[in-house]
Amino acid sequence: MNSERNLAYAKTLSALIQAETVSAVGQTDLTPFYQFHDLLRSFFPKLFALVEEEIFDGSLLLRWKGTDDRLEPVLFMSHHDVVEASGNWTHPPFSGAIADGKLWGRGTLDTKGNLWAILQAAEELAASGFQPRRDTYFVSACNEETTGHGGDTISSELKKRGLRFFAVYDEGGMIVKKPIVGVEGTFAMIGVGEKGMVNLKFIARSKGGHASTPGRNTPLVRLGKFMAAVDKSNCFKIKMSPTVQEMFRRMAPGTKGVMNAVCTRMNQLHPLVAPAAAFAIPAAGAMVRTTIAFTMASGSEGSNVLPQEASVIGNMRFSHHQGKKGSINAISKLAKRYGIETVVLDESVESPLTDFNGAPFKLVEEAVSHVFPDVHCAPYVMNGASDSRYYSRVSDHCIRFAPFVIDNKQLDSVHAIDENVDVASLSGAVDFFKYMMEHN
Numbered sequence: 001m002n003s004e005r006n007l008a009y010a011k012t013l014s015a016l017i018q019a020e021t022v023s024a025v026g027q028t029d030l031t032p033f034y035q036f037h038d039l040l041r042s043f044f045p046k047l048f049a050l051v052e053e054e055i056f057d058g059s060l061l062l063r064w065k066g067t068d069d070r071l072e073p074v075l076f077m078s079h080h081d082v083v084e085a086s087g088n089w090t091h092p093p094f095s096g097a098i099a100d101g102k103l104w105g106r107g108t109l110d111t112k113g114n115l116w117a118i119l120q121a122a123e124e125l126a127a128s129g130f131q132p133r134r135d136t137y138f139v140s141a142c143n144e145e146t147t148g149h150g151g152d153t154i155s156s157e158l159k160k161r162g163l164r165f166f167a168v169y170d171e172g173g174m175i176v177k178k179p180i181v182g183v184e185g186t187f188a189m190i191g192v193g194e195k196g197m198v199n200l201k202f203i204a205r206s207k208g209g210h211a212s213t214p215g216r217n218t219p220l221v222r223l224g225k226f227m228a229a230v231d232k233s234n235c236f237k238i239k240m241s242p243t244v245q246e247m248f249r250r251m252a253p254g255t256k257g258v259m260n261a262v263c264t265r266m267n268q269l270h271p272l273v274a275p276a277a278a279f280a281i282p283a284a285g286a287m288v289r290t291t292i293a294f295t296m297a298s299g300s301e302g303s304n305v306l307p308q309e310a311s312v313i314g315n316m317r318f319s320h321h322q323g324k325k326g327s328i329n330a331i332s333k334l335a336k337r338y339g340i341e342t343v344v345l346d347e348s349v350e351s352p353l354t355d356f357n358g359a360p361f362k363l364v365e366e367a368v369s370h371v372f373p374d375v376h377c378a379p380y381v382m383n384g385a386s387d388s389r390y391y392s393r394v395s396d397h398c399i400r401f402a403p404f405v406i407d408n409k410q411l412d413s414v415h416a417i418d419e420n421v422d423v424a425s426l427s428g429a430v431d432f433f434k435y436m437m438e439h440n
Contacts, residue, residue, distance in 0.1 A: 002427055003424075005427050006423050006424055006426045006427050007098075007423065009116075009120065009423075009426040009427065009430065010098050010103045010423045010426060011098070012043055012116065012120070013096070013103060013108070013112070013113060013116045013421075013426070014096030014097075014098060014103060014105070015039065015043070015096065016036070016039060016040075016043075016080075016096075016107070016112045016115075016116055017094065017095075017096035017103070017105035017106065017107050017108060017112060018094055018095065018096045018105075019032065019035065019036045019039055019094075020032060020094050021033055021036050021080050021081050021082055021107075021142070022081070022082055022083065022084050022085075022106075023081035023082070023083075023142060023143045023144075023145050023146045024084075024146060025146050025147065027143075027146075030057065030058040030142065033058035033059075033080065033081070033142040034055075034058065036080050037055070037060060040060075040119065043119075043123075044119045044120070044122070044123040045123075046123050046126040046127045047062075047064070047119060047122045047123045047126045048062075049126075050064055050065075050126055051063055051064050051138070052065075056150060056153050056154055056157070057142070057149070057150070057153070058142035058143070058150070059139070059140065059141040059142045059143070059149075059150030059151075059153070059154060060080075060138075060139065060140045060141075060142075061137065061138070061139055061154055062137065062138040062139075063135060063136075063137050063138075064122065064126075064131075064132060064135070064136040064137075064138070065131075065135060066131070066132045066133050066134045066135040066136060067131055067132070067133055068133045068134065069135075071133055071134045071135075071166070072134065072164055072165055072166040073134050073135035073136065073137055073163060073165050073166065074132075074134045074135075074136055074137070074165060074166050074167055074168075074169075074440045075136075075137040075138070075139060075165050075167070075168045075169070075391070075394075075395070076118045076122075076136070076137070076138050076139075076169050076433070076436075076437075077138065077139035077140065077141075077151075077168065077169065077170045077171075077387065077388065077391075078111045078112075078114045078115035078118060078139075078140050078170065078171055079111055079115070079140055079141040079142070079143075079144035079145070079150070079151075079171070079387060080107075080112060080115055080140045080141070080142060081141070081142045081143055081144060081145050081146070082106045082107040082110070082112070082145065083106070083110075083145050083415050085106040085417075085419075087416075087417040088417065089104075089417050089418055090104065090417075090418050091104040091105070091418075092105075093105055093106040093417075093419070094106060098423065101422060101423055101424065102420040102421065102422055102423060103420060103421050103422075103423055103426075104418065104419070104420045105419065105420070106419055107419070108419050108420055108421040109174075109402070109404065109406065109410065109413070109414050109419055109420075109421055110171070110414045110415065110419070111144075111171040111402065113402070113404060113421050113429070114171050114402040114404075114429075115140050117402075117403070117404075117426070117429035117430050117432070117433055118138065118433050119138065120430050120433075121430045121431075121432075121433035121434040121436075121437060122136075122138070122433075122437060124430070124434065125434060125437055125438070130437075130438070132437055132440065133440065134166060134440055136437060136440070137158075137165075139151075139154055139387075141154070141387050144386070144387045148348070148385075148387055148389075148390065150387070151387030151388075151389075151390045151391070152390050155390040155391045155393050155394055156390075156393065158393075158394050159393045159394050163394055164394060164395065165391075165394050165395035165397075166359075166360065166395070166397070166440065167360035167363075167395060167397040167398075167399060167440070168388055168391040168394070168395045168397065168398045168399070169360075169364075169399050169401070169436065170386055170387065170388035170391070170398065170399070170400050171386055171388075171400060171401075171402050172189075172190070172191035172194075172382055172386060172388075172399070172400020172401045172402060173188070173189030173190055173191045173380060173382070173400060173401050173402070174188075174189065174401070174402050174403070174404050174405070174406050174411070175187070175188045175189075175368075175372060175375055175403065175404065175405045175406065176189060176405075176406055176407070176408065176411065177407060177408075178408070179251070179378070180251065180283060180284060182255055182256075182259045183251045183254045183255055183259075184254040184255070185251075185253070185254035185376055186374065186375050186376065186405075187250075187251065187254075187375065187376045187377070187378050188364075188368045188372065188375050188376070188377045188378070188401065188403070189378055189380050189401070190356075190361065190364055190365075190377055190378065190379050190380070190399060190400070190401045191379075191380060191381070191382040191399065191400030191401060192243055192353050192354040192355075192356050192361065192379045192380070192381065192399060192400070193243070193320065193351060193352065193353035193354060193381050193382065193398070193400075194351065194381065194382035194383070194384065194385060194386060194388070194389055194400065195286075195290075195291075195317040195318055195319060195320070195381065195382070195383055195385075196317070196318050196323075196324055196347070196348050196349065196350045196351070196389070197315065197316065197317055197318075197347070197348040197385050198316045198318065198324060198327075198328065198344060198345075198346070198347040198348065199313060199314070199315055199316070199344075199345040199346050199347070200292070200313065200314045200316055200328070200331065200342055200343065200344060200345065201311055201312075201313050201314075201342075201343040201345050202223065202226065202311060202312050202313075202314065202335055202340050202341070202342055202343075203309060203310075203311045203340065203341045203342075203343060204219035204220070204222045204223050204226075204309070204310050204311070204338070204339060204340050204341075205219060205308060205309050205339075205341075206218055206219050206306065206307070206308060206309075207308065208300070208305065208306050208307060208308035209305075209306040210304065210305070210306065211303070211304040211305060211306055212304070214306060217339075218306055218307075219299070219306075219307050219308075219309065219310035220299050220307065220310045222338045222339055222340060223297075223310055223311070223312050223338075223340065225338055226334070226335055226337075226338040226340055227294055227312065229334060229337075229338070230292060230294075230331070230334065233334060235330045235331060235333070235334050236289045236290040236291075236319070236322060236327060236330055236331075237289065237290075237319070237321060237322045237326075237330075238274050238275050238288050238289045239274060239288060239289070239319070239321040239322075240266075240270040240271075240274040240287075240288050241287075241288075241320060241321065241353065241381065243353055243356060243379050243380065243381055244270075244284070244287045244288060244380070244381060245266045245267060245270050246356055246378075246379055247287075247378045247379055247380045248262075248263045248266045249263060249264070249266045249267070250376060250377070250378040250379075251263055251376075251378060252264045252266075253376075254376075274288045283383075286317070286383045287380065287381045287383070288319070289319055289322075290316060290317065290318045290319045290322050290327040290330070291316070291317050291383075292314045292315065292316040292317075292331060293314065293315050294312050294313070294314045295313055295314070295315050296312065296313040297310075297311070297312045297313070298310065298311050298312075313345070314331075316328075316331070317383055318350075320352070320353060320381070323350065324347060324350055328342070328344065348385060348389060349389055349390060349392075351388075351389040351390075351392040351398065352392055352396075353381065354396070354397050354398055354399055355396075355397070356379040358396075358397055359397075360397040360399055361379070361397070361399060363436065363439060363440065364377070364399055364401060364436070365377045366435075366439070367403075367432050367435040367436050367439070368403070368432070370435050371403070371428050371431045371432045371435060372403075372405070372428060372432075382400055386400055388400055402429075403428060403429045403432035403433070404421055404422075404425050404428075404429055405422065405425045405428065406421070406422070406425075410422075
């Protein structure tokens with residue numbers, strides 16, 4: 001019976017995957033997103049018959065009226081745009097192929113799968129006659145992968161209307177085996193926040209000249225020295241937040257030996273552990289300090305010309321404890337030693353961490369325990385960005401979690417080739433959201 005249910009779910013999600021809703025910077029033709037809205041209306045008619053619907057330039061806002069106006073509303077959100085799908089895929093990226101126990105295609109995990117599970121849960125509850133206690137909002141943006149304009153606009157509008165939400169539930173961590181090297185067991189990684197992002201341009205200048213008579217410390221050389229120094233230096237502060245401490249503490253039962261002793265006593269040992277984690281475990285290290293990745297570079301247009309100006313662009317993800325201003329100041333100070341100017345290109349909003357002792361987080365834990373009884377829960381800080389960063393404007397509890405059981409290979413397929421989700425995991429995702437809607 002469950003296999004039949006999962007297969008039926010897979011066919012619906014497959015149809016959503018086949019809609020090519022790739023977003024791009026500067027996009028003006030929003031037709032694919034409006035056509036996708038039509039698909040949602042056709043697959044979830046009971047829900048759409050009950051909700052108030054608003055559209056914000058291709059992004060969607062729905063409101064399902066609750067029974068108790070005294071309660072704060074709740075918001076479930078995802079996004080229906082996807083990144084491009086180049087490369088050699090096992091199955092075409094927009095085929096929505098169902099093969100080998102998996103559903104293949106761009107967006108299965110990031111994040112049409114999560115959107116589908118939310119709306120499928122609401123559709124089934126609506127069909128049963130259920131009405132939520134709280135006003136329940138659903139949001140799906142069409143440009144999360146690019147500008148974040150939909151999330152920014154809708155959250156600003158909700159704030160303008162004077163709304164304050166009990167909780168916002170968005171995409172984020174998933175259910176993974178062995179989430180960190182040395183940790184056994186299956187964990188629901190529940191994001192309680194995310195690092196902010198800023199793109200920086202580092203510029204080195206000179207008088208230029210002919211490549212046959214180069215001087216010392218030309219612009220590209222200085223930039224190279226600077227990037228090497230960043231790679232080796234500790235210019236960013238290392239600190240293990242209470243969230244990361246709690247993550248390791250909860251993972252302690254899945255560890256052995258020295259790691260078990262360290263995780264068990266994380267509250268006392270974290271000042272010593274944080275520097276080691278920053279360099280030994282990349283995923284954990286990114287949670288305890290600001291990071292920067294150099295992603296683009298430019299110099300002269302001629303192979304025999306010394307550039308008058310050369311530059312590199314760095315994508316910085318700043319920690320909560322150092323913040324945007326402190327992180328920019330730290331990297332700028334280092335750049336100045338090499339005669340390099342720092343320019344801020346674009347930056348995201350700073351959003352706080354959600355309390356993992358709060359009622360919304362505990363409700364997620366309850367839902368995980370109810371649907372996935374053998375899965376442990378752990379809070380963590382997301383290194384990637386999501387639209388929920390904007391929703392701290394309207395809620396103190398923004399939780400980032402998608403209830404799909406995946407392996408590390410599937411995790412690596414996000415934004416890469418062969419993105420896929422296990423068909424067998426679909427019913428659990430729906431049941432998770434049904435529990436959340438019934439108990440909010």
